[in-house]
Amino acid sequence: MQAQEEINTTTPVAGTVLAETAVKGKGMSVRNLNAYYGNYLAVKDVNMDMEPNKVTALIGPSGCGKSTLIRTLNRMHEVTPGSPRVEGEVSIDGQNIYAAGIDPVRVRRLIGMVFQKPNPFPTMSISENVLAGIKLNGGRIGRKEGLEIVEQSLRQAALWDEVKDRLSRSGASLSGGQQQRLCIARTIAVQPEIVLMDEPCSALDPIATLKIENLIEELKSQYTIVIVTHNMQQASRVSDYTAFMLATDGPGHLIEFGPTSRIFTKPTEKRTEDYITGRFG
Amino acid sequence: MESQNTLRRTNALEVTGKNSAIERARFATRRVVNLIMAGLVGLAALLAVGLLLVILYYVVQRGFESFFVRADGTTGPFNFNFFTATPSEGGIGPAILGTLIVVGLGALIAIPIGVLAGVYLSEYGRGRFAFAVRFIADMLTGLPSIIVGVFVATLLVRNTFGHYSGLAGGIALAIIMAPIIARTVEEVLKLVPNALREASLALGVPQWKTIVKVVLPSAISGIITGVVLSIARAAGETAPLLLTILGIENYNGNNFIGRLNPMVPVGSLPTTIYTNAGYPPNEVFRISSAWGASLILITIILIFSLLARWATRGKKVR
């Protein structure tokens, strides 16, 4: 796996001026990860490394386990029904999030998630939604500070201009694409290290999808992003690294992992090549 | 050729031939039966509706009239005292206050327990313990209220406290209300989409906070409806109160705080109705105040029920 290029430099992205800071996203490493529902093995023996400040895409046909895998990365797998269980290690900063004595709640404050279907809190306004992660965790912020956070997060999510005049309106009053960007704003408002996205565009129209893809490109300068997508073109547009999974006869497992440019032009596995070229899936 | 003619002849027979007379007669009977049944069915509905209207009519008319009756049985101008004074001064004030005390106590006890149990059933409960809780809650809602009265009376009135009290009545009502609230809360919470819980958990919010600050608020209107409906039901319960509060007629103290004392016997609207209804017709004030109490009680219950249903008509949690 060639993962050496561009680890420690930040690429200035049009429209943002970064403060002079070394605060960036972290990397994540997955070792021997197995995910179960009761006795049923859904994902088998995954080993991979997510590079910091890069976008890693998980692709594969339906049912290959990519959604299950991404949910193990922030310990959300264990809240799905069906006796979920995880074996193996997922480490961030050298720390295994599945080690004994680690509170999964804390893990989720470090690793955020955006879901397939936008789910803003319907009883909260737009600004309340953005601040929800902070407020619900008991964070005490003054009104001025809160407004600053709301503006920053909404700007980062490319939503500020569209909603700045109606921040007190309900979160549910926006269009699908706007709701999803609101959820992204909400997720990044708590300053996670890593942002996971589980098919964030599959419920959106092409224009909204394009906006979010541009957003991902901007966000990666500050966060490490892992995205599940069933759309190969999206993966090739948006990601730096791609992992291809399959679940033919048995649990889902990793077929190939590498830089996106190589996966899509010179895959080493034939099955990868078949999937990329549309011969199946 | 020949078969075709036979066919045509058969058809002609059916339409104009001998059989048609019987057929037409049979069909006529069927139509008559149909009409009769339609009539009976309509009559049944009319009867059901009519009964309620008749009951309401009596209660409203005689109840309203009772507001003009004075303590000695004579009629006069509108008696505002009716709502605050004691019977000797022409009112049922203690009964109204008693109902407020007893229902208020019941709600105070039943709401926390009921809501928490409902949260348990919806958010945490899996497996046999949850099944048992649910099943028993359903059974409790069908318990005859007189049995609840016996339970509280033997435990608290005959034994622990040793005397009738508003508190015992409140506890009896709480026992009736809690299972209803628990099941209602469970049903309403189950309607909250899972996506909301996941969104909150993914933000790193612990489960208990997710429930308290995200799930419960989205279901709040349904919860309030359930609570209000169970309060409306408790307000009309008589049997358990009969055994626990004694149903007195006068106030328990001279000032407002003293009258709120729950540790002594109190009155209530339903027990007042029951007691006064048993008097002969020449006790004019007693009979008329029973009607007045009925009107007040039914008004409270109907307002609560209507409010609760109106607040959630057509409302769905998205």
Place this chain on the structure above:
Amino acid sequence: MAVSLDPRQVGTPKPRLNPGEGRSGADAIFRGLTYFSGFAIILLLVAVAMVLLFYSSEAIQKFGLSFISSDTWDASVDNKFGAWQFIFGTLTTSLIALLLATPIAVGASLYISEYAPRWLATPVSFVIELLAAVPSVIFGFWALAVVVPIMYNVPNVKGAGPQGVMPFLHDLFKGWPVLGDIFGRITGSGRGYFTAGIVLAIMILPTIMSISREIIKTVPPLQKEGMLALGATKWETINKAVLPYARGGIIGGVGLGLGRALGETMAVTMVIGGSVSAVGKGNLFTTGHTMASLVATQFNDAKAGLNLSAVVAVGLVLLLISAIINAGSRLLVHFTAPDNASLRN
């Protein structure tokens, strides 16, 4: 559109993993509270059963099974107690109520679901639901004022005899073999088992109707259309396609109505006359008690000891009977209802 602040430098604390902390204590406390409340519900039923059993044990031990079959209830002289007349009273009044209420309830439900125009169906069913909200004691009071005089009244005219439904029925069936005894000598001036049954019937109408209406609504339109297309009349469609399909649910609704009738206390107490002398068994026009009305009237003055124990024992019998009927009806509705109907009360 320059970003002036790195959001990570705004003053919220940076999240840390803090190994060794485990799950937060607040989660466990809250969870424990909800478990405890669920447990309290179970504890409640257990407590009620235990208290009833404990207090009725004295009477049960003294009289054994004869408690159920004996119809003597003597608290003053002999201290002998038997519950049969009250069991009889409960069953009789409930039976009358069911016989009267079921056809009306089913008919009215059919009307709302099948015959009524849309604009009428909603207000009508709404009105009938209101009937369910009227408290029992108001029913009883109204019945005392309105129904009892209809049953029996003596006009204030010189030499006039009693009039009303009860004298009418009594004279109609006088001398008949069975019915003559059922509609026998009138005591109680209009109160009694018959009147109580009628009042109960009115009260359980909405109970039976709510279930029936739900289940009638779930009959697939395809079945009805099939019959109509075959040339059936509306009534025949209902008789042959709707009712058989809905039968299980309707029976369940009737069962729940029965369950409610068994436990009804106040209205029955007010119109049944309250006599413990078991005279004129089988005669609907005499006064008596049901289990519920007996407990309601005798509990407060019962002397501690055997007397109180006997009263509680009557309550226990009532509890058992109504629990069985209620559980049975729920199961019936559950198993005969289609999966999408939310028929649990």
